[in-house]
Amino acid sequence: MPPALSAAELRDANTRYHDVAAGHYDAKWGIDFGDVGRAQVRAKVRRALGREPGFYPRSLEIGAGTGYFTLNLLRAGLIGEATCSDISPGMLRTLQANAARAGLAVATQPADAERLPFEDRSFDLVLGHAVLHHIPDLQRAFAEFERVLAPGGTLLFAGEPSRLGDRLARVPKRLAGALAPAWRRALRAAPAPPAEGDAPDAALEGVVDVHAFAPGQLARVARQAGLEHVRVSGEELLANWFGWTNRTLEATAAPDDVPWAWRLYAYRGYLLLQQLDRRLLEPRLPAAVFYNLLLTARKRAAAR
Numbered sequence: 057m058p059p060a061l062s063a064a065e066l067r068d069a070n071t072r073y074h075d076v077a078a079g080h081y082d083a084k085w086g087i088d089f090g091d092v093g094r095a096q097v098r099a100k101v102r103r104a105l106g107r108e109p110g111f112y113p114r115s116l117e118i119g120a121g122t123g124y125f126t127l128n129l130l131r132a133g134l135i136g137e138a139t140c141s142d143i144s145p146g147m148l149r150t151l152q153a154n155a156a157r158a159g160l161a162v163a164t165q166p167a168d169a170e171r172l173p174f175e176d177r178s179f180d181l182v183l184g185h186a187v188l189h190h191i192p193d194l195q196r197a198f199a200e201f202e203r204v205l206a207p208g209g210t211l212l213f214a215g216e217p218s219r220l221g222d223r224l225a226r227v228p229k230r231l232a233g234a235l236a237p238a239w240r241r242a243l244r245a246a247p248a249p250p251a252e253g254d255a256p257d258a259a260l261e262g263v264v265d266v267h268a269f270a271p272g273q274l275a276r277v278a279r280q281a282g283l284e285h286v287r288v289s290g291e292e293l294l295a296n297w298f299g300w301t302n303r304t305l306e307a308t309a310a311p312d313d314v315p316w317a318w319r320l321y322a323y324r325g326y327l328l329l330q331q332l333d334r335r336l337l338e339p340r341l342p343a344a345v346f347y348n349l350l351l352t353a354r355k356r357a358a359a360r
């Protein structure tokens with residue numbers, strides 16, 4: 057087993073990995089800043105809160121990446137003044153380019169989630185998507201989230217890997233790995249060429265994910281930070297298995313050989329299964345079985 061990395065090494069690995077990933081992140085993950093992305097993000101916020109979202113005048117996103125959440129929330133009219141932070145300056149450069157293309161104004165600030173360069177009580181909403189699992193010291197990060205939230209403000213995180221969901225997702229990944237040669241033959245696709253110089257460092261890929269969570273663990277860290285009304289829910293099961301199967305297959309083929317019709321099938325199928333998960337499974341099954349966990353909490357309102 058490789059020796060465990062220190063917190064500083066994990067932060068450095070995350071910065072370097074995501075700086076390189078920034079150039080092709082949106083294409084790799086099918087990130088959308090149009091109607092589809094806006095509907096996805098709105099649905100995730102509604103699912104996390106368990107009700108229709110309100111309006112948040114000042115928001116801060118942690119690990120904002122290329123802007124998936126904040127830019128779509130701005131377009132949905134759910135946030136006013138938006139600030140995006142990330143440990144990777146490369147990600148924030150891509151975010152600004154995406155914001156400029158969409159005609160949206162966002163302030164960006166490189167920052168480690170454990171040391172936020174913002175005044176106490178300055179945001180009505182602190183949010184993030186797929187970031188908590190990269191942060192070495194969660195207690196310290198949550199203390200920072202609580203500090204920068206205004207009294208009565210909302211904390212909202214989505215897209216965090218659940219420990220059990222992550223284990224279950226290994227099944228379709230393994231299956232797809234075994235089926236890949238036959239799948240490539242059927243599509244007449246050549247195997248993927250070796251990674252190029254600007255591909256994210258494969259060695260770093262294995263170390264940037266620091267945690268997968270049990271729902272109770274996420275709830276505990278929020279409560280320990282003094283937050284109230286803590287709520288953890290789960291989303292995506294079938295959509296996730298379908299997505300991982302297809303992504304695993306596609307990663308083994310030369311990108312130009314994957315037919316457009318296949319990509320369309322994979323994309324449409326994913327959106328369809330997301331709906332099925334949302335309507336049928338998410339209201340009925342426990343949070344732990346889903347691939348993604350969502351967390352919301354509130355900072356205590358000021359004493360009157």
Ligand SMILES: C[S@@+](CC[C@H](N)C(=O)[O-])C[C@H]1O[C@@H](n2cnc3c(N)ncnc32)[C@H](O)[C@@H]1O
Pocket residue numbers: 067070071074118119120121122123124125141142143144147167168169170184185186187190191192215
């Ligand atoms: C999986 S990406 C998600 C990006 C974006 N939120 C999204 O959903 O597309 C994780 C992001 O967290 C950032 N990150 C990793 N460790 C961090 C830390 N300690 N503090 C702040 N951001 C961090 C990465 O640079 C990256 O942009």
